[in-house]
């Protein structure tokens with residue numbers, strides 16, 4: 001990828017895509033091709049073909065996806081599997097048909113079996129049953145990996161796949177019905193502190209373990225792999241450490257300055273008990289993350305205070 005290459009970041013308004021666009025611009029890649037959902041509906045084959053034929057990107061980061069937390073995934077299984085399969089098939093096939101030099105597909109740690117040995121190694125893919133709360137999304141992401149591998153085998157298309165652990169950071173979704181745990185807890189503790197509430201409800205038992213990667217670190221790894229990796233095997237992207245949801249809640253409460261009670265609502269699902277990534281393949285290539293969880297939560301909270309519509313709505 002050269003500084004003047006035509007680079008398409010699919011999903012540039014999302015958490016991952018926006019971080020990718022920032023990272024590419026920061027590194028001097030000046031020819032980004034971006035398109036909004038209103039301009040190009042990636043679930044429509046005609047729209048995607050028209051986009052590739054007219055814009056002729058050379059490199060593609062496929063970060064567009066329908067995403068959501070544990071509740072949204074279990075409520076809208078059809079939407080999650082349909083939209084993600086459609087986006088992947090349209091973008092990967094059209095990229096190949098239109099002469100793209102290399103495509104990078106972004107997956108998720110939920111592709112691994114629910115009870116796979118921890119930390120999760122790339123080899124665990126398709127060795128057991130998935131976590132039921134997000135299997136629809138996971139199946140679509142597994143199909144994306146297989147599309148990349150199949151197009152490489154049959155057509156020699158240079159498509160690689162990355163599996164990031166749970167991500168967070170500026171641009172995250174803070175809607176309590178559809179968000180992931182980290183932004184949800186930032187919002188809950190912020191509002192509880194502002195309104196003087198005596199307790200905050202955290203979903204589940206607090207015992208599940210999760211690993212969190214700042215999205216700017218993911219963007220750095222994604223550009224690194226676009227430049228340095230050309231193999232069919234998937235690559236995990238993680239930090240190598242996890243913590244319980246209870247500890248995450250305590251950390252966020254401390255950073256925000258909330259000193260009330262934390263209550264666990266066991267009527268809400270825990271999801272998979274643990275999903276720590278084994279990132280040794282990536283580490284062996286020479287890439288390591290640089291943003292600590294503490295530092296990342298602080299900057300994400302600052303972003304939330306400055307940008308979240310929900311904060312503005314209360315302030316106005």
Ligand code: GDP
Nearest residue numbers: 069070179180181184202203204208269270271
């Ligand atoms: P997951 O990693 O795919 O399970 O997705 P989430 O980030 O949505 O949830 C991770 C864990 O955090 C689960 O055990 C949830 O029950 C728990 N959790 C605790 N409070 C919340 C909350 O307010 N929102 C969400 N999304 N999860 C929460």
